[in-house]
Structure formats: structure tokens, C-alpha cells
Amino acid sequence: MLEAAKEQAIVARGLKRSYKTRTETVDAVQGIDLTVGRGEIVGFLGPNGAGKTTTLKMLCTLLEPTDGEAIVAGCDLRRDARGVKRRIGYVAQGGTTMREAKVSLEIVSQAQLYGLSRQEGERRGKALLRALDLDGIWDRPCGSLSGGQRRRLDIVMGLIHEPELVFLDEPSTGLDPQARANLWSHIRSLRDQFGTTVFLTTHYMDEADALSDRLLIIDHGRIVGEGASAELKERLSGDAITLTLRTAEDAAKSQETAGALENAANVVCEGNVVHFRVPNGASVLPGLLRKLTDLDVEPIGVEIARPTLDDVFLNLTGRSLRD
Amino acid sequence: MSFFRDTFIIFRRATLLSLQNPAWVIIGLMQPILYLVLFGPLLLRMTSVPGFPPGNAWQVFVPGLLVQLGIFGGSFVGFAIINEWRSGVIDRMMVTPAHRVSLIAGRVLRDVMVLMIQAIVLVLAAMLFGLRVPFGALLLALALVAMLGASFSSLSYAAGLSMKSEDAFAPLINTFALPVLLLSGILLPMSMAPAWLRYVSDVNPFKHMVEALRAVFRGEIFTFIVPFGFGLSLALVLISLWTGARVFRNQTR
């Protein structure tokens, strides 16, 4: 691949993976191209089963691609897997530590596997625990930690060798809202303090919104959309406006009026309710209401909704992310 | 070399993990003692039965217990690797630059060390009961237990990590354990068996290992059965280590 790919954190071309089970072949990832710049936080958003974990495992050397190639942290995935391993950190979806093991044992042995001395592992481990608000758990068994603490410990494990690129698979699944918000601020500070590139997968829109500079949207093993969250939403035809009227007749009149607005799209009337999309809805709405008053039509309810990532996903795939 | 360093790191972690849960180590130590105390006296009464091999009853019985320890001490570690895999530990370690084969070698080494301690306790206890053997014979016995332990712990890790499910692994262990136990003359020597059963048991390599160790305990080191039995166990350990290494290497397929 191009020498220029080595300047990026990740460049993948045509990455594919199929699983053979006894009864069938599952094409989990069907040819993915992606680029992640150094220092970026990129979110890989898609529903369960979309192929996020499979892609991540391939980029982390855990799974051989069926086809395609990638440069990860400047090293060729196929030819220099050890080079990749030295430079990346990986935090798996299902956790990384044994319940029975003491935190210190897991951290120190992990550091040693990266070639660090026991003392250095201890020093870095304690510093990282402090940075992630985990002081005082050094001698505790991993199984005795709360969900949020254990997940932050997973991140400590993935960062012990100070990787330039870290992969987080569904970092906040199973955590309560407070623990999630706390985890997110720690992930952001990773990049802000150390310049670490973060590639994370999630099927939560709020997580993708809260963390990522840029999103890759994946569905059925293919990337279907790409861009910053705000940008992706803007690309949709604006805000969703819902008018509720007294009668179906009023609704029909409103539908006509709304349809005449500049850039209005998807105008539909269902009984006494009218839905449509229009860019910059907040500034369009007062004028529309004035026109309706002139027609002697008075809505009994008005709703305006900024587009969400779910709308983006719906627009790209025809399905909701929530399904 | 980094292979040895990585292996030692895994060995150390596995050992400390065992020590954090000493109940298992103690149960493991108790088992051979229980056999000695509760089964040994029964066997002492059998020495006059036709077909009972020559030698002191303890010289017949203790080699059987040692082989059993070697086989079964290692066989159940597959459950532990399934647990580690489910916790994400195996994937986490496979992403580090550590040598893949170290990940199994370090664990096997820990299992062999635990077995050695158990075997020594067993032999010392048997001596209190009246076992008399030359010192060299004990060293050979420990070597055999180590080879068997390394074999079965590798195979068990390989099977556990291939199946990744206790529900699939448990029946495998059971299917394998009972015939091996019954056909190896571990508890009662096969020389007491009727002809047909003896022929069937001849196919079981573990029978020859037990017979080899019995010969060693009698001081008959230079008989054919000794190199034959030890040769078999050497072949077994090589095949098993290779299998285990292969399964760990191919995890990313």
C-alpha cells in the first residue's frame, strides 16, 4: 500500500471476513475501506451484528482477514503483525480481566508481556489507576469492582504500554448513566492529554455523539456513511416538524402550505397530523404559523426535532438503529 | 530469548493465581493421600490373589497412583482456559507481542509444577506406609508424571480452547477418563485380568506406562517394558505439546 498510509493511524482497504460454521458461511465484513488520522477519535457506529467487533479484531491482529489489507499504526497488518501489536492497545467488548485475579497481578503481568519490567509496570499501573479515578483498588480482586470500575480497569490494561492507538469495543455497554458519562470524559482526556488516537465501536447514538470527532456508520458488514455527527445530520434535509391540527381539513390546508415552503421535504399528512422536514426549522416556523393564521387554521400542537443519528441511520439504511 | 521470558511471565501469573485460590491446591494434595489411606489397605489384602504381580504391594500400587495423578491432574485444566477465554484474558494476551506458544507453555509449566509437588507428597506419604524404592526410581517416576502432566494439560487446554464451551468439554473428559482408568491397570494390575481383557488393555498406552513404572519400582530398570513405556510417554508429550501450540497459534484463523 501507499507509503502515505503510514502517516495515518489506520488505513484499511477491502477488508473482508467470513466465518464458516457447520451449516453456513457468514459474511460478517464485506469489504471495508477506512482511514483514521492520528489523534482522531473515530466512532464506529452500527447495530448489533453489523460487523464492528469483527472489523476491530482484524485491525488488532486477533482475526485474519479473509481478504484485504491494512496499515495500522504505520505497520503492515499482514507482514508486521508484531509491529502492530507493540503500538496498539485493545479493550475487548466482554472485558479483559479474571474475576479471581488481583488487580495488581493483571496489570503487572500485562505490562511484562509488553516487555516492561515489573517495577515499571507497577509504576505505570498505579499512575493510570490514579488518572482514571481508581486509587485504592491495587490489591483487590477484579471481581470485587463495580461495573464502571472494572471497565475503567480494562482501559488501564489497554493503555499500560502507552500505545499510540487504542481500540475500544463498546466501551460503555452495561454501565449506568453516571458511570458512562464519567468514562466518556476519561476517554476524551486520553486524546487531549496524550494525543492517543481512539477507535471505538458503539451501537449507542448518544455515545457516538458524545465522543467521536468523526463517525463511520456500518451496517451488514459495509460502511454506509461517514462524517462528523453534526455534518451527517445536516446532510439530512433539516429538522423534523410535526403539526397537529383540529381537523383533517385543516391538516390538508397545512400540508399544502408547508409543501410550498422553500426546501421543504417529505411532507406527509396522516389524519389531523402533518409531518415534514425543512432546513433550519426554528426560523421557518414563525412565518409558517402566520400563513396558517391567515388561512384561519390554528394548530393545536407544534413540535420541532433536530435530526438525530437515528434519523441519519434511517435515511442511510431504511431501518432504525433502535430495532 | 523472549519466548522464555514470556513463558515465565505467564507461568508466574498462573502460579500466583493458583495461590490466590489455595483451596484447589489443597484439594489436589488431599486426593492422592485419600487413595493411599482408603484404597491402599484394600490392595494389601490382594497380594495373594493369583496373577498379582511380583513385588511389595506398595511397589505395585504407588506407580498406578502416580500415573493416575499425571493423567487426571492435567485433564481438567481445560475448564480453566474456557473461563479465562470467556473473561477476555486470552484475547487480551493474544494482542500483546508475547509469543503465542508462551501463552500455553507458561500455563502447562504451572500445572506440571503443581503435579510435581503432589507427586512428592504422595511418595513421601507412601513411604510412611511402607513403600521402599531406590532414589533413582523416584526420579524416573517424577519424570514420567511430569511428561504425563504436560501432555494432558496441553491436550486439555487445546480441547478447551477449541470448544470454548464447558457443555461440550465435560462429556469429552468423561468419555475419555473411564476407559483409560479401567484399561490401564492403574488400580488393579492387568495381570489379574482374563485373557480377552488383557488383550484389549494392550492397546492402551497408559497400561504400558504403569507397567514400566512398576518395573522401575522393583529395580528392573533394564527390562524391555521400561524404555517402551517411557518412549511412549515421550512420544505422547511431543504430540501433545505440538497440538497445544498449534491450537494457540491458530486461534486467529
Ligand SMILES: Nc1ncnc2c1ncn2[C@@H]1O[C@H](COP(=O)(O)OP(=O)(O)O)[C@@H](O)[C@H]1O
Ligand atoms: N465466531 C463466529 N462464528 C460465526 N459467526 C460469527 C462469529 N462471530 C461473529 N459472527 C457473526 O458475524 C456478524 C458480525 O458480528 P460482530 O462483528 O460481532 O458484530 P457487532 O460487533 O457489530 O455486533 C454477526 O452476524 C455474527 O453473528
Ligand SMILES: [Mg+2]
Ligand atoms: Mg460487537
